[in-house]
Amino acid sequence: MNQDNVVIFDTTLRDGEQALRASLSKREKLQIAHAIAKLGVDVMEVGFPVSSPGDFDAVKSIAEQVKGPIICGLARAMEKDIIACGEALAPAEKRRIHTFIATSPIHLEHKLQKTLEQATDMAVKAIKLAKTYTDDVEFSCEDAGRTPVADLAYVIERAIDAGATTINIPDTVGYTEPTEFAEIIAGIKQQVPNIDKAIISVHCHNDLGLAVANSIAAVQAGARQIECTVNGIGERAGNCALEEVAMIMQTRKERFGVTTNIKSEEIFRTSKLVSQLCNMPVQQNKAIVGANAFAHSSGIHQDGILKAQNTYEIMKPEHIGMQSNELNLTSRSGRHVIQHRMTEMGYSDKDYNLNDIYDAFLLLADKKGQVHDYDLEAIVFNQQLEEESDYYKLNSLQGLSSNLPVNTATVGITIGGTEVVFKAETGNGPIEAAYKALKQMTKVDLDIIDFKLNSKGEGADAIGQVDIIAKCKGRNFHGTGLATDIIHAGVKAYIHVLNLIHRAQQVEDIKEKHQGI
Ligand SMILES: CC(=O)SCCNC(=O)CCNC(=O)[C@H](O)C(C)(C)COP(=O)(O)OP(=O)(O)OC[C@H]1O[C@@H](n2cnc3c(N)ncnc32)[C@H](O)[C@@H]1OP(=O)(O)O
Numbered sequence: 090m091n092q093d094n095v096v097i098f099d100t101t102l103r104d105g106e107q108a109l110r111a112s113l114s115k116r117e118k119l120q121i122a123h124a125i126a127k128l129g130v131d132v133m134e135v136g137f138p139v140s141s142p143g144d145f146d147a148v149k150s151i152a153e154q155v156k157g158p159i160i161c162g163l164a165r166a167m168e169k170d171i172i173a174c175g176e177a178l179a180p181a182e183k184r185r186i187h188t189f190i191a192t193s194p195i196h197l198e199h200k201l202q203k204t205l206e207q208a209t210d211m212a213v214k215a216i217k218l219a220k221t222y223t224d225d226v227e228f229s230c231e232d233a234g235r236t237p238v239a240d241l242a243y244v245i246e247r248a249i250d251a252g253a254t255t256i257n258i259p260d261t262v263g264y265t266e267p268t269e270f271a272e273i274i275a276g277i278k279q280q281v282p283n284i285d286k287a288i289i290s291v292h293c294h295n296d297l298g299l300a301v302a303n304s305i306a307a308v309q310a311g312a313r314q315i316e317c318t319v320n321g322i323g324e325r326a327g328n329c330a331l332e333e334v335a336m337i338m339q340t341r342k343e344r345f346g347v348t349t350n351i352k353s354e355e356i357f358r359t360s361k362l363v364s365q366l367c368n369m370p371v372q373q374n375k376a377i378v379g380a381n382a383f384a385h386s387s388g389i390h391q392d393g394i395l396k397a398q399n400t401y402e403i404m405k406p407e408h409i410g411m412q413s414n415e416l417n418l419t420s421r422s423g424r425h426v427i428q429h430r431m432t433e434m435g436y437s438d439k440d441y442n443l444n445d446i447y448d449a450f451l452l453l454a455d456k457k458g459q460v461h462d463y464d465l466e467a468i469v470f471n472q473q474l475e476e477e478s479d480y481y482k483l484n485s486l487q488g489l490s491s492n493l494p495v496n497t498a499t500v501g502i503t504i505g506g507t508e509v510v511f512k513a514e515t516g517n518g519p520i521e522a523a524y525k526a527l528k529q530m531t532k533v534d535l536d537i538i539d540f541k542l543n544s545k546g547e548g549a550d551a552i553g554q555v556d557i558i559a560k561c562k563g564r565n566f567h568g569t570g571l572a573t574d575i576i577h578a579g580v581k582a583y584i585h586v587l588n589l590i591h592r593a594q595q596v597e598d599i600k601e602k603h604q605g606i
């Protein structure tokens with residue numbers, strides 16, 4: 090083996106599968122196995138064949154159909170387990186039997202009720218039997234993290250003499266911390282005379298959130314195989330996450346000086362497939378594959394990213410097979426990102442006033458949380474509808490909606506820049522009540538002949554757009570209103586019409602004046 094290469098041993102379909110609430114079908118296991126093979130793992134542990142006829146059958150089918158990685162099965166240090174494993178793996182081009190026995194005082198005393206020597210004898214026997222099926226035999230000292238190094242050294246030396254080619258050091262209960270775990274690996278290297286005949290592997294659990302850190306510390310201490318799962322799924326708090334260790338070694342190559350065969354561009358796709366089929370959602374802020382891993386939400390970061398991506402990204406989203414990063418528009422965003430989005434949508438700087446739309450954007454972002462491109466377009470459109478010179482302006486609005494036959498609205502407007510008026514009215518609904526109030530305050534005689542309400546965007550917090558056609562003095566006027574509240578949008582549409590009517594009247598007045606001259 091190239092000493093600078095770290096073997097990636099995936100156990101998504103064995104340790105990962107142990108944690109699922111519903112079993113995967115054979116078809117699903119095959120689908121995951123093909124995806125993991127494409128990801129470039131070196132070894133994939135795909136089941137525990139003695140455990141059930143279904144698992145035996147799935148391991149056998151994967152051994153028949155999945156090419157590329159070494160296909161591995163797990164077996165206790167027991168004859169029937171090794172035989173089942175050997176038979177299930179028989180069709181594989183490259184196969185590995187992984188056998189294990191616990192070595193920690195706690196497990197020996199309470200679980201196995203055996204001495205270390207008795208357990209080691211069982212391991213030696215199992216390894217020798219496994220060797221009759223394949224040259225590639227891995228042995229694990231279960232609960233190695235809580236086993237004295239001298240005891241590990243004793244078992245490991247005998248396991249290697251029996252033919253084990255990979256020695257796995259599991260931190261079965263996620264108990265160790267990185268310095269301590271690295272010392273265990275260094276201790277094994279020092280105290281096991283035949284250790285050069287085997288690859289040292291590590292298998293870390295995440296009970297204290299240290300599975301990845303411990304695996305990486307072990308590599309720095311000389312381990313050259315990491316056992317891991319996609320998205321870190323596995324018993325209890327899970328296993329070491331494959332995508333995290335792979336990206337640590339790729340991104341910080343200069344510190345580790347090791348390579349893996351992982352095709353990192355397959356990471357995102359594989360993560361989504363495993364999450365979906367295993368019904369294990371990935372937390373939003375999970376490193377590498379979480380929805381937020383390449384999303385930037387604050388103005389200073391977004392500005393930095395727009396100027397140079399490496400200001401706030403240590404990896405590129407394309408490295409893991411994600412199309413692009415995401416710049417979320419929130420009330421923590423700044424003007425740079427708004428201008429960027431507007432340009433991406435095809436607007437030129439002349440089409441809008443950045444400071445004006447930024448103020449409107451902040452108000453909307455405070456209300457909605459996340460603002461989308463279509464919201465930004467609505468803001469621009471809204472500003473085009475409302476002009477500084479508008480004769481009628483909305484000051485305040487309160488609409489009360491209920492399931493009673495009568496509802497109320499109170500509207501306050503400014504007329505002609507100086508006259509401030511308020512009116513409360515009732516109606517079938519608050520929009521009708523507001524329209525009655527507006528009619529009485531403005532004394533403009535118009536009839537609404539069409540009223541349409543649409544949502545601009547998605548979800549319950551989408552902006553509402555009201556379009557009305559109103560008839561006044563034989564002419565039709567089209568008014569539009571946009572707001573997060575539909576009563577507000579309806580009132581804005583009415584005021585838009587009032588201003589159009591007012592402008593049309595001004596034009597008529599000028600015409601009459603000219604005709605009179
Ligand atoms: C740390 C890990 O993740 S190890 C892998 C864990 N995965 C699993 O357990 C999933 C698959 N397991 C199974 O399907 C079942 O537990 C089986 C088929 C393996 C065994 O089932 P059963 O025979 O009913 O035994 P059960 O699971 O109740 O108990 C385990 C037995 O194996 C023994 N045992 C545990 N580990 C080992 C080992 N590595 N080598 C030999 N014997 C072992 C236990 O001492 C216990 O033996 P006992 O019956 O003499 O007390």
Ligand SMILES: CC(C)C(=O)C(=O)O
Pocket residue numbers: 104189229231232257259260261262292294
């Ligand atoms: C079988 C071994 C490797 C294991 O899964 C563990 O100790 O966690």
